[in-house]
Amino acid sequence: xxxxxxxGAIVLMAGVGARAHVRDxxxxxxxxxxxxxxxxxxxxxxxxxPDQGDAYWVHQTEVEYGVTNRYTLGLYGVFVDGQGFSAxxxxxxxxxxxxxxxxxxxxxxxxxxxxxxRKDENEIExxxxxxxxxxxxxxxxxxxxxxxxxxxxxxxxxxxxESGLAVGTCYRHxxxxxxxxxxxxxxxxxxxxxxxxxxxxxxxxxxNVGVGIGLEKKADDAQLKSILEVxx
Numbered sequence: 001x002x003x004x005x006x007x008g009a010i011v012l013m014a015g016v017g018a019r020a021h022v023r024d025x026x027x028x029x030x031x032x033x034x035x036x037x038x039x040x041x042x043x044x045x046x047x048x049x050p051d052q053g054d055a056y057w058v059h060q061t062e063v064e065y066g067v068t069n070r071y072t073l074g075l076y077g078v079f080v081d082g083q084g085f086s087a088x089x090x091x092x093x094x095x096x097x098x099x100x101x102x103x104x105x106x107x108x109x110x111x112x113x114x115x116x117x118r119k120d121e122n123e124i125e126x127x128x129x130x131x132x133x134x135x136x137x138x139x140x141x142x143x144x145x146x147x148x149x150x151x152x153x154x155x156x157x158x159x160x161x162e163s164g165l166a167v168g169t170c171y172r173h174x175x176x177x178x179x180x181x182x183x184x185x186x187x188x189x190x191x192x193x194x195x196x197x198x199x200x201x202x203x204x205x206x207x208n209v210g211v212g213i214g215l216e217k218k219a220d221d222a223q224l225k226s227i228l229e230v231x232x
Contacts, residue, residue: 026196026210026225027185028140028168031107031129033095034066040231042076047224051217057081062091070095078120086119093129105131109142115149122149127166136173142166144187162188170198177201183210189218194225204231 023042024030034040044060062076074091095107109127113120125146132139144164151157170181177200185192196210205228212223 023206023208023227023229024138024170024172024179024198025140025166025168025181025183026194026208026212026227027183027192028166029093029109029127029129029142030140031095031105031131033070033072033093033107034064036066036069038066038231040064040229042230043228044076045226045228048220049222050220051214060089062089064091070097080119083119085116087113087115089113103132105129118151121151123147136171137169138172138181139169140167164188173200185212189216191215191219192223194223196225205229 042062042064044062046058047055048058049055059079060076062074064072064074067073072093074093076089076091077085078087078089080086090112092110093107098106107129109129111125113123113125115122123146125144127142127144130141142165144166146162146164147159148162149157149159164185164187166183166185168181168183170179172179174180179198181196181198183194183196185194192212192214194210194212196208199207201207207226207228209226212220212225214220214222
């Protein structure tokens with residue numbers, strides 16, 4: 001794992017953070033929050049190509065709402081081809097009032113996942129969202145801690161603690177409405193590098209697409225990832 005964390009540090013230092021909208025990346029979360037009363041829908045579509053077995057689609061539909069200018073609440077369902085509705089997630093993002101002396105934009109993230117029977121696993125995930133912007137260059141990092149409920153062949157369950165790191169850097173509007181970027185996600189069995197682009201299609205509609213490349217043996221060989229954002 002030391003080499004993977006070193007790669008994360010390299011990506012973090014590569015951008016020499018936050019825009020009005022919430023998302024610049026596919027795996028990495030920005031510390032930005034929605035304004036009070038604002039709402040946004042996100043449609044996630046992933047084509048996963050595991051190391052063993054056939055490729056399959058995973059879809060997520062999320063609705064986010066700005067409860068206050070500093071607190072965003074999100075609710076989304078997860079749907080997997082061949083098994084239908086697999087999990088419900090509740091996302092909480094809180095951005096504390098920060099003194100001007102703070103070097104990084106900061107927010108706290110808590111996600112609760114409730115599995116639909118045995119189609120998925122229950123999970124509690126916490127992140128610290130850190131971002132910084134220099135001109136057109138943004139760098140964002142998310143240290144991750146997660147408690148995941150695992151189930152063995154006998155049906156017995158146990159909670160396991162896992163850690164991870166997501167790091168992304170992008171150059172905003174490098175070509176008119178197109179923002180290129182790259183991310184590194186370091187998590188157990190799914191560490192990947194994801195180059196991608198963020199496209200401002202029109203006011204209030206944005207599209208992010210990239211290809212996640214597995215960096216370890218058990219990781220998916222490739223993932224085609226996309227998020228369509230619509231403000232309303």
